[in-house]
Amino acid sequence: MATSTYAAYPSNSSDARFRAWGKALSDALAAVGLVKTDDVGQIDWATVTRPLSVTLSMGYEVWRFNDALHSSDPIFFRISYGSGAATTSPCIWVTVGHATDHAGNFIGMTSREFTIRCGGYRDANTYNCYISSDGGRINILLFANVGSGVSALVFSIERLKDTSGNPLATGVNIITGDSTARYQQLLPALGSPRAAMATYQCGAPPSGDGTYGTTVGVFPILPNIGYAGNPDLGALCYFTANIAGEITVVAQLYGTNHTYITAGAMATGSTAIGGNTTDNSLAVRYE
Amino acid sequence: MSQTINARANISKGNTYAYYAAPSNNSDALFRAWGKALSDAMAYVGLIKTNDSGQIDWNTVATPAAVNTLQGYEIWRFNDALQSSNPVYFRIDYGSQSGNKLYPRIDLQVGHGSNGSGTLTGLLSASFTVAIAAYGATLCPCFVSSDSGRINVAMFTTGVTNSTMLFYIERLKDDSGNPTASGVNIVTAAAARLQQLLPSNGSAYPASAMTGVQAAVPPSGNGSYGVNLGLFPILPNLGYAGNPDLGGIVHFSADTGSVGGITITVNLYGQNHTYITANTLAANNVGGNSTSNSIAIRYE
Numbered sequence: 001m002a003t004s005t006y007a008a009y010p011s012n013s014s015d016a017r018f019r020a021w022g023k024a025l026s027d028a029l030a031a032v033g034l035v036k037t038d039d040v041g042q043i044d045w046a047t048v049t050r051p052l053s054v055t056l057s058m059g060y061e062v063w064r065f066n067d068a069l070h071s072s073d074p075i076f077f078r079i080s081y082g083s084g085a086a087t088t089s090p091c092i093w094v095t096v097g098h099a100t101d102h103a104g105n106f107i108g109m110t111s112r113e114f115t116i117r118c119g120g121y122r123d124a125n126t127y128n129c130y131i132s133s134d135g136g137r138i139n140i141l142l143f144a145n146v147g148s149g150v151s152a153l154v155f156s157i158e159r160l161k162d163t164s165g166n167p168l169a170t171g172v173n174i175i176t177g178d179s180t181a182r183y184q185q186l187l188p189a190l191g192s193p194r195a196a197m198a199t200y201q202c203g204a205p206p207s208g209d210g211t212y213g214t215t216v217g218v219f220p221i222l223p224n225i226g227y228a229g230n231p232d233l234g235a236l237c238y239f240t241a242n243i244a245g246e247i248t249v250v251a252q253l254y255g256t257n258h259t260y261i262t263a264g265a266m267a268t269g270s271t272a273i274g275g276n277t278t279d280n281s282l283a284v285r286y287e
Numbered sequence: 288m289s290q291t292i293n294a295r296a297n298i299s300k301g302n303t304y305a306y307y308a309a310p311s312n313n314s315d316a317l318f319r320a321w322g323k324a325l326s327d328a329m330a331y332v333g334l335i336k337t338n339d340s341g342q343i344d345w346n347t348v349a350t351p352a353a354v355n356t357l358q359g360y361e362i363w364r365f366n367d368a369l370q371s372s373n374p375v376y377f378r379i380d381y382g383s384q385s386g387n388k389l390y391p392r393i394d395l396q397v398g399h400g401s402n403g404s405g406t407l408t409g410l411l412s413a414s415f416t417v418a419i420a421a422y423g424a425t426l427c428p429c430f431v432s433s434d435s436g437r438i439n440v441a442m443f444t445t446g447v448t449n450s451t452m453l454f455y456i457e458r459l460k461d462d463s464g465n466p467t468a469s470g471v472n473i474v475t476a477a478a479a480r481l482q483q484l485l486p487s488n489g490s491a492y493p494a495s496a497m498t499g500v501q502a503a504v505p506p507s508g509n510g511s512y513g514v515n516l517g518l519f520p521i522l523p524n525l526g527y528a529g530n531p532d533l534g535g536i537v538h539f540s541a542d543t544g545s546v547g548g549i550t551i552t553v554n555l556y557g558q559n560h561t562y563i564t565a566n567t568l569a570a571n572n573v574g575g576n577s578t579s580n581s582i583a584i585r586y587e
Contacts, residue, residue: 184506191513199506199575203528206482206499206574212492212526219528226515228503272506275499275575 001134001287004028007126010118010143010150012088017123018050018058021090022081024129025142029063032133037062039104043081051083057093058082062100067136069159073169073189074098077138077157078106084117084179090142091117094155096174096187111174111187112196118143119179120150127152128246130261130286136167139234141284145245145264151179152245152263154282156234160186160223163230165254173223175200175235177266177282186223194224201228202237204274209239216242218251218283219273236260236283237273249283259287302434303586304328307426310419310443310450312389317424318350318358321391322381325442328431329363334438337362340404343381351383357394358382362401367436369458373468373487374399377438377456378407384418384478392418395454397473397485412485413496415475417454420569423447428548430563432586436466439534441584444547444565451547451565452477453582455534459484459523462530464556472523472532474500476582478569484523492524500582501528502537504574509539516542518553518583519573533560533585540567540579551583561587 006028008021023045030036043059051058057080065075077096084091095113097106127143142153154177159167171188174196185196202219204210210217218238220231233253243249245264250257260283273280306328308321323345330336343359351358357380365375377397384390395415398407427446432439442452454475458466470486473496483496502519504510510517518538520531533555543549547565554560562583571577 186512194512195508197506197508201503201505201574203501203503203522204574205497205501205524205528207497208493208524210526212484212524213489215526217525217527222503224505224508224510224512224517226510226512227517228505228519272575274501274503274506275572 001132002032003130003132003286004031005128005130007128008143009123009126010090010146011121011123012050012083012090013121013123015050019045019048025131025140026061028129028131029138032131033066033135034063034133034138035066037064037076037100039100039102041104051087054083054085054087055091056082060104062104065136067134067167069136069167069169073159073171075157075172076100076106078104086120088121089118090121091115092153094176096157096172109187109193111185111193114155114174114176114183115181116153116155116176116178117180118150118153122146122150130284132286137234139285141261141263141286144261148179148265151266153178154235154263154284156232156284158232158234161230161233165230165233165256173221173232173234175221175232177263179266184221184224186225197224200237200273202273204237204276206275208276209241209278211242218249220253233258234285237280238262238283240265240279240281258285260284261286302332303430303432304331305428305430308429308442309424309426310391310447311422311424312350312383312391313422313424315350319345319348321442324429325431325440326361328429329433329438332431332433333366333435334363334433335366337364337376337401338403339401342405351388354383354388355385356383356388360405362405365436367434369436369466369468373458373470375456375471376401376407378405384420387422389422390419391422391452392416393452395475397456397471410485410491412473412483412491415454415473415481415496417452417475417477419443419450419452420478421447421449423450430584430586437534439585441563441565441586444563448566449478449569451568451581453535453565453584455584457532457534460530460533464530464533464558472521472534474521474532474535476568480568482521482524484525497524500537500573502574504537504576506575507578509541509578511542518551520555531555535585536562536583537573537580538564538583540581545579547581550586560585
């Protein structure tokens, strides 16, 4: 398992700032063991300029998993870099599929294109970003604890798990979170993708903040296979009143300790998990 | 009208008891019929009615003369090996719903003992009102089961719209699904759904029962995918989500049918368990998902 952390400004206020956060993420994806494909037309971090209008992608990259299961269930994802609701606000778009045409287009079944965007920008301070992988997953937390006005950005792609928590070649679960939206979607190896759901499937209580005596609840996200599948390891839901942002949390899942970083306050809009609107967020796997 | 008209004899044996009753307080006989049938069923499946004084007399009790009226109570207790370390008593009151005296209602409270005259003692749960928003003369199937260390009740599972009453009290489970002495989870569902944990020590959690049940349902959709139909066990709220209850399972009506009374077998903790589905409940939202759904109750 590999991790990469770095600090970046959540900002497109200059070409340098845009390139800095984008290239840092790209470098981190390589550093944790993913493979950048040879698709033509991928973004050139040396020359790309910042977006000059809103909701504008300035280029993309295609990455793939690099684990033993990749031969039976290949996982590729395209990540595009640009601007959100303001030209200065970072935004990425992520789509997951099983193959590309070497020109940046997917072949066959894909997930939806997830928009993951900041609600604003910050030029005064950098914020830490946490990336981890074992070659067969990707867990990303950008701009941890930047606050709900900008919002940390989260996405996680992990293979479905067996009852012991081992990865399977049956598909991946995709989780995203940002300033305005949350999504979860299953992309199976065969068949058709589940519709993306506009929040997470987890066992959160319908009310309250998940504390009970000295116990603080965190809630694994479950892939929607019709029934609730074996829990993802990629991210945990938690209530923000209980755990501060950018805190390392160790949670035991499948009998093994796993390490997570809390994102801090995220969405300012619809935030319900399990029908519970108590302020909550995601902790992202980092190990 | 005799009781036998409105509450047919049981049709199964052992830990289970099934009967028919009409969800109605429209006469003394009808009120007595559904109430006594539930009482008889709880005795049949192995629970112990205490000797608290002043308990309801099914031979003489009259139907509620007004809305929101309770006509009498019973005190029951578990009768399993864990009763010595974590005694579980519950009081059940029989009466009428707040808006219509003809609509049946029970109130349920759980504690760790009783004072001999109808007052529960020790750590107490909230008082759960399990009231329906309908009544009817149709005989509806009812299902009660226990192994002496739990009670699972599904009344009027089908037959009269919005008449289903469900509740269960089950001990918390270990990782293998075995009951523990650490507390019970209480779930009720009718016009509203409620859930609360009553631990063996400490205090009931949350202090007021949660409106809604805790289950890992998808936030949208009906849980079907290809040939899979999703069923979602209810989870006790220990701060974190505890090991799943066996007592009840959320199901989406589009998958199992909006008409209840269907037997389904579900593998939990590595073993098959039997459940009875219920009509779509009036209180639909579960986990933020308002797709029509209900709760299947353990029946084994």
